[in-house]
Amino acid sequence: MIDSNSARIVVDAAGFHLDDWHKRARFTPEDLAGLDAKTGASGVLVLDAAQRVEDLTPWLNVLTAVEIGFDNAGDGRGFSLARALRGLGYARDIRASGGIHVDQFRHALQCGIDAVILTREAASRMPEQHWVNAATTTALNYQARLGFASASWRSREDLNL
Amino acid sequence: MSAHPIQYVITANDFHSGAVVFWGGDAWLLRLRDACVFERAEDAEAMLTQFRPEQVVGAYVIEVVADAGQLQAQHIREAIRARGPSNYFHGKQAEEDHVSL
Amino acid sequence: MYRYNQFDTEYVRQRVAIFREQVARRIAGVLTEDEFKPLRLQNGVYLQLHAYMLRVAIPYGTLNARQMRALAMIAECWDRGYGHFTTRQNIQFNWIRLDDVGDILEALADVEMHAIQTSGNCVRNVTADHFAGAAKDEIEDPRMTAELLRQYSTGHAEFAFLPRKFKIAVTGAAHDRAVTAFHDIGINIVRKEGVVGYRIVIGGGLGRTPIIGTELVEFLPKADLLPYLEAVLHVYNRYGRRDNKYKARIKILVQELGIETLRAEIDAYFTATRDAFAGVPDAMLGAIEAAFQPPEMPPEMDVAEAYDLRHDAALSPALAAWMETNLEEHRDGRHAIVSISLKAPGATPGDASAEQMRVIADLAERYAYDEIRISHEQNVILPHVPKAHIAAVFRALDAAGLASANIGQLSDIIACPGMDYCALATARSIPIAQEIATRFTALKMERDIGALKIKISGCINACGHHHVGHIGILGLDRAGVENYQITLGGDGTEDAALGARTGPGFSAEALIPAIETILDTYLHGRKNRDETFLAFYRRVGMAPFKRALYPPTNRARHESAA
Ligand code: HEM
Ligand code: SF4
Numbered sequence: 001m002i003d004s005n006s007a008r009i010v011v012d013a014a015g016f017h018l019d020d021w022h023k024r025a026r027f028t029p030e031d032l033a034g035l036d037a038k039t040g041a042s043g044v045l046v047l048d049a050a051q052r053v054e055d056l057t058p059w060l061n062v063l064t065a066v067e068i069g070f071d072n073a074g075d076g077r078g079f080s081l082a083r084a085l086r087g088l089g090y091a092r093d094i095r096a097s098g099g100i101h102v103d104q105f106r107h108a109l110q111c112g113i114d115a116v117i118l119t120r121e122a123a124s125r126m127p128e129q130h131w132v133n134a135a136t137t138t139a140l141n142y143q144a145r146l147g148f149a150s151a152s153w154r155s156r157e158d159l160n161l
Numbered sequence: 162m163s164a165h166p167i168q169y170v171i172t173a174n175d176f177h178s179g180a181v182v183f184w185g186g187d188a189w190l191l192r193l194r195d196a197c198v199f200e201r202a203e204d205a206e207a208m209l210t211q212f213r214p215e216q217v218v219g220a221y222v223i224e225v226v227a228d229a230g231q232l233q234a235q236h237i238r239e240a241i242r243a244r245g246p247s248n249y250f251h252g253k254q255a256e257e258d259h260v261s262l
Numbered sequence: 263m264y265r266y267n268q269f270d271t272e273y274v275r276q277r278v279a280i281f282r283e284q285v286a287r288r289i290a291g292v293l294t295e296d297e298f299k300p301l302r303l304q305n306g307v308y309l310q311l312h313a314y315m316l317r318v319a320i321p322y323g324t325l326n327a328r329q330m331r332a333l334a335m336i337a338e339c340w341d342r343g344y345g346h347f348t349t350r351q352n353i354q355f356n357w358i359r360l361d362d363v364g365d366i367l368e369a370l371a372d373v374e375m376h377a378i379q380t381s382g383n384c385v386r387n388v389t390a391d392h393f394a395g396a397a398k399d400e401i402e403d404p405r406m407t408a409e410l411l412r413q414y415s416t417g418h419a420e421f422a423f424l425p426r427k428f429k430i431a432v433t434g435a436a437h438d439r440a441v442t443a444f445h446d447i448g449i450n451i452v453r454k455e456g457v458v459g460y461r462i463v464i465g466g467g468l469g470r471t472p473i474i475g476t477e478l479v480e481f482l483p484k485a486d487l488l489p490y491l492e493a494v495l496h497v498y499n500r501y502g503r504r505d506n507k508y509k510a511r512i513k514i515l516v517q518e519l520g521i522e523t524l525r526a527e528i529d530a531y532f533t534a535t536r537d538a539f540a541g542v543p544d545a546m547l548g549a550i551e552a553a554f555q556p557p558e559m560p561p562e563m564d565v566a567e568a569y570d571l572r573h574d575a576a577l578s579p580a581l582a583a584w585m586e587t588n589l590e591e592h593r594d595g596r597h598a599i600v601s602i603s604l605k606a607p608g609a610t611p612g613d614a615s616a617e618q619m620r621v622i623a624d625l626a627e628r629y630a631y632d633e634i635r636i637s638h639e640q641n642v643i644l645p646h647v648p649k650a651h652i653a654a655v656f657r658a659l660d661a662a663g664l665a666s667a668n669i670g671q672l673s674d675i676i677a678c679p680g681m682d683y684c685a686l687a688t689a690r691s692i693p694i695a696q697e698i699a700t701r702f703t704a705l706k707m708e709r710d711i712g713a714l715k716i717k718i719s720g721c722i723n724a725c726g727h728h729h730v731g732h733i734g735i736l737g738l739d740r741a742g743v744e745n746y747q748i749t750l751g752g753d754g755t756e757d758a759a760l761g762a763r764t765g766p767g768f769s770a771e772a773l774i775p776a777i778e779t780i781l782d783t784y785l786h787g788r789k790n791r792d793e794t795f796l797a798f799y800r801r802v803g804m805a806p807f808k809r810a811l812y813p814p815t816n817r818a819r820h821e822s823a824a
Contacts, residue, residue: 073297073300073423074300074383074423075423075504076383076420076421076422076423076424076499077499077500077504079419079420079421079422079423079499080420080496080499080500081500083420083496084496084500084531087534087535087538088534101297103284103297103301104422104423106419107419107420107422107423108419109419110419110420111419111420125292126292130287137276137280140269140272140273140276140417141417141419142269142273142413142414142416142417142418143414143417143418143419145269145413145543145546146410146413146414146488146542146543146546147488147539147540147541147542147543148488148492148538148539148540174309174313176360177359177360177361178313178314178359178360178361179309179310179312179313179314179358179359179360180312180313181311181312214291214294214295215288215289215291218295218309219295219309235742236742237681237689237690237742237743237744238311238681238687241311241681241682241690242311242312245312246312246682246683246692247682247690247692247693248610248682248692248693248696249342249610251312251342251357252312253312
C-alpha cells in the first residue's frame with residue numbers, strides 16, 4: 001500500500017511504487033555547466049519537450065536519472081526525446097511526468113521510457129491494473145519485426161541493469 | 162432580418178447513439194419542437210455545466226426562431242442536424258416521433 | 263493480394279479488445295470525453311452531425327470480394343444500407359452507434375480489415391495508385407512499398423502523437439494517379455541507372471494552405487526507406503509546430519525551416535540511427551513481394567489472343583460509350599482495367615449501396631481474379647478483366663445502376679460529405695455535385711466537353727481536393743449562408759498545379775449558372791475538341807473566365823453584396 005501523501009507515485013511495467021526520486025536534487029540543462037560529475041550523477045535532470053538532447057552528449061554517461069515533462073496528452077515530443085536519448089547511448093533511467101496517461105504507457109515503454117510519474121489524483125483515477133495491462137501490449141510490435149529492434153528500443157534486460 | 166425574436170435551445174449528441182438531441186427541461190429529447198426554449202442566451206449557457214458527460218457529448222447553445230409556432234434553427238448547420246441530410250431521407254425526417262435512442 | 267499472417271491477425275484482434283475496453287472505461291466515467299476522443303479517433307470513430315461515423319481503412323485501395331461483402335454486411339447491419347468511399351481510399355459509415363463499434367471492428371478483423379489510424383495525429387492509411395499492378399507505365403507495384411509502410415506505421419509508439427496528421431501516398435508509374443505532390447510525403451518509385459529506388463517529395467498538402475510538395479531526396483535506395491522515414495517523422499515530431507493547429511502540418515515546417523535546413527536535420531538523425539536498423543528480414547520482404555504478383559491466370563490464358571473489343575462496341579452503342587470512358591489499357595493486352603463509376607448523375611458521389619457492393623464483389627470473383635480497388639476519385643476499379651468478359655461485366659453493372667459512362671468527365675465529380683454529415687463543414691457539397699451532374703448531363707454537354715475534373719469541398723480542409731480540380735468548388739459560410747468559391751486550373755497529377763480563384767464567391771443559386779458560364783467560355787473559346795478544359799485554361803489563363811463571370815454590371819452588385 002502506498003499511503004504517503006507527500007510523494008508522487010511512479011508506475012513502471014510491474015506496477016505502482018512510491019517516487020524514490022523526490023529527495024534527489026533536480027536541475028535543468030542550463031544548470032549542467034556548473035555541476036560536477038558527482039552531483040550530476042546523484043540528481044535528476046529535468047527536460048522539457050523542446051530540449052535539443054543532442055547538446056547533452058557530454059553528460060550522458062554521467063547522468064543516472066532523466067525526467068521528461070509531457071506538456072499534455074496530445075504532445076508526443078517526449079517520446080521522440082526519449083528515443084533520441086537512447087539513440088545517443090544514454091542507458092540509465094528515464095521517467096515521464098506531466099500529461100501522460102495510461103493509454104500512452106505502451107508508447108512510453110516502447111520509446112525507452114522506464115516509468116511514469118503520476119500525481120495522486122491521476123493514480124486514483126487510473127488504477128494500477130490498467131497500467132500493468134497496458135504494459136503487456138508492448139509485445140506486439142511491428143517496428144521490432146521490421147528490423148528496428150535497435151538501441152533506442154532496447155529493453156532493460158539487454159542493458160544488463 | 163427575421164421578424165421573429167431570436168431564442169435559444171441547447172443541443173448535443175447522445176453519447177451512445179450519436180443522435181442529435183435537444184434539452185427538454187428535464188431530459189434530452191429527439192425533436193427540436195420539444196426543446197426547452199430560453200429567451201436569453203446567458204440562461205441557456207448557464208445550463209451547460211450541469212449535464213452528465215456519460216449521457217451526451219458536446220452540449221452547446223443554438224439560435225432558433227418560432228415561426229408560426231414552429232421552432233426553426235437559424236443556422237443551416239443546425240437546420241440540417243434537426244432535419245437530417247439533404248441527399249437521403251435519413252435522420253430525423255425519416256424517424257417516427259418516438260424512437261428510442 | 264496481401265493476406266494477414268498470424269502477427270497481423272493478433273495485432274488487429276488486440277486493437278479491437280483494447281478499444282472495447284476503452285469504450286467501457288468511457289462509459290464507466292473513468293475516461294473523460296477529452297481523454298477518450300483521441301483514443302476513438304485512433305480507431306477511426308468520429309462524432310459527426312447526426313451520429314458517430316466510422317472510417318475504415320482500405321490500405322492502398324485494395325480489396326477482395328470477401329472484404330467487399332463484409333463492408334456490405336456492415337452497411338446493412340449497423341448503418342443505413344450504404345457506405346461512402348472517400349478521397350483517401352477509405353470507406354465511411356455515417357450512422358454508427360458507439361456501442362456497436364466493437365462488434366463492427368470485430369467483423370472487419372474477420373476479413374483482415376481495420377480502422378486503425380484512419381484519424382488522429384498519426385501516420386494515416388497509406389494510399390497508392392489505384393491502377394497498381396495493372397498500369398502500363400509502371401516501374402514497380404507501389405503496393406509493396408505501401409504495405410511495408412502500413413506495417414511500419416501501424417502502432418508506431420514514437421509517432422502516435424505527432425503535431426498533426428501525416429499522409430503518405432505512393433506511385434510506381436510515370437503518370438501520377440495518387441496525387442503524391444499533395445501529401446506530407448509523396449513517394450515516387452523511380453529507376454536510376456537500372457536500379458529501382460525512391461524519389462521522396464515532402465510537404466505537399468491541400469487544406470487551408472495548399473502547397474505543392476518539394477523534392478527531399480532525388481534517389482533513395484530501397485533499403486533505406488524505413489530508417490529514412492523514421493528520421494523524417496522524428497524531426498517532424500520534435501520540431502513541427504504545436505502552438506497552432508493550422509500551422510502544424512509538416513508543409514509549414516518545410517516552409518519555416520527551409521528545405522535545406524530540414525534536410526540537414528533529417529540526414530543527421532538518419533546517419534546517426536541507420537546502423538541500428540537491422541534491415542527488414544528477407545522473409546518479410548519476400549512475403550510482401552509474393553503478395554503483389556500478377557494474378558494467377560487459368561491455363562487457357564496462355565494461348566489466348568487479345569480479344570478484339572470492337573466487336574462488342576459495334577453491337578451496343580451503350581457499351582461502346584461506356585468502354586470509351588471507363589476502360590483503360592492494361593499492361594497485358596488480353597485484359598482491360600475497368601472503372602466502375604460511383605457517380606450516377608444525381609447520386610451521392612462515392613456512395614455505394616450494400617447491394618451494389620455485392621454486385622461488384624460477385625463480378626470481381628467471377629471475372630476479375632478477385633481483385634477490387636477503390637480510387638481516390640471515389641470510384642471502384644476492377645484492375646484485371648479479360649477483354650472477353652467486358653461485355654458481361656458491363657451488363658451486370660448496368661443492371662445494378664453502376665454503368666455510368668462518365669469516368670474523367672464532368673459528372674465524375676469528387677465531393678466530400680460536406681455539411682450534410684460533416685461536423686467541420688461550412689457548406690454542403692453533395693447537393694452541389696448532384697445539381698451539377700444532373701443539370702449538365704441533361705443538357706448533353708458532357709461528351710462534348712470531354713475530360714474535366716470537378717472537385718468540391720464543404721470547407722477549407724479540402725477533403726474534396728478542390729484545389730486540384732480543373733474546376734474546384736469550395737463551400738464557405740458567409741454569415742450563416744452557404745457561399746461557393748470557384749477555382750480553375752488545378753491539377754493533381756505529375757503536372758501539379760493549384761487552382762486559382764475566379765474572384766468573389768457565388769450563392770448556391772448563382773453557382774450553377776456560374777459553372778455554365780465557365781463551360782460556355784471553354785466551349786466557345788477552345789481551338790478544337792482536342793483542346794481539353796485544362797489545356798484551354800493553361801493557354802488563355804483566367805481573364806476570359808473572369809470577364810464572363812463578372813461582367814461590369816454584375817461586378818458592382820457583387821461588391822456591394824460582399
Ligand atoms: C482472354 C482470355 C479468356 C477468354 C478468351 C475467355 C472466353 C470465355 C468464353 C468464350 C466463355 C464462354 C462464354 C459463354 O458461354 O457465354 C467464358 C466463360 C467464362 N469465363 Fe472466360 N475467358 C477468358 C479468361 C477468363 C478468366 C481469366 C476468367 C476468370 C478470372 C474467366 C471467367 C469466366 C467465367 C466465370 C465464365 C462463365 C461465364 C458465364 O457462364 O456467364 N474467363 N470465357
Ligand atoms: S472538406 Fe471540410 S466539409 Fe468536407 S469532409 Fe473535409 S472537413 Fe468535412
